[in-house]
Amino acid sequence: MSSALQAFLRLFRTSPAADPLSGPAPGEERIKRRSSGLAEFGRRIAGEQPLNILDLGPTSPANIAYLTGLGHKVYNEDVLLASADPDLLTTGEDGKPAINVAEFLNSNLRYEREQFDAVLCWDTADYMPEILVKPMVDRIHLVTRPGASVLSFFHTKDAGPAAPYYRYHIIGPEMLDLQAVWKPGSNPRNRGPMFRLQRIFQNRHVENLFRDYASLKFFLARDNVREIIVVR
């Protein structure tokens, strides 16, 4: 293949989110983008005072390094992974499989009242089973102090079952590195995302979800994601 053709083809490999099945092999996709929500979040956690910050995404070395580098105490809990625990499955009143919400709250997000100054919620609500979303948001309300900031992302468009699930790594005051995560398996092209997008929240739904909080500030990102700073 000529070098000119290779260079031409490379132009189309710069945005794997557009077509997750034809981009780089799963596990290699990394997208760096600016985040206005993160920039606002960063401004709100800036200062000399060490804060308690809860990261609800998968363990990210970058986030731990960044936040501890600012002098904050970091708590990490992958709630989405926890929500997929088979031990949470029970049988509902209708005889169908159901998720035991009480058990989920018994073993996750167990902190003291008003313990946190800030929470990185990322897009967990979009991927989490619906029955757990409101209890999770209510629990976050319980464990954050008044005035605390919650950074949350919501998709604006249903990209279908192949929509990638991303881990979010903070690589600067307003820069994110998005790493697609795929199900483990021998055939990487057919594995599908680690978690499937469950729904699209409209603005009204988001406002209802956080109705007990003091305020919401929306930022529209370029990749069909709304970034929201919620103030407790």
Next chain:
Amino acid sequence: MESVKFGQADGAHIGKSVLIKGELSGSEDLYVDGEVEGRIELGAHNLAIGPNGRVHANVQARDVTIHGKVQGNIIAGERVELKSSASVVGDIVTGRIIVEEGAFFKGSIDIQRESASRAAEPRPAATAAAATPAQASLISK
């Protein structure tokens, strides 16, 4: 798999078929590739938990390197390193932390260089206990 250097030649070594229940304290580096339930106190010495290591214990040492699983709180005077195969559930207080891509962590990380160093200084009782595991029972599996 990356080898864990210290502990195998220089310090004490708990092999993967060993289960210890109780309190482990010592004045040399320790490599744990077996199972420990209880408490580990190494003062100013280092702890490495191998890929087969499963620790259900609160841990205190100077440097703590984890390849295996830990459920418990960790206080390290200098450094905690979570290798890619590590799984840690507990709270960490340390002067510095290194987390490799792929490591699983649930808990809190508090970077407190001075207080962590102080906490890692060997206590007189721990120094006196030295070398041999105290109040520990070894059970071959």
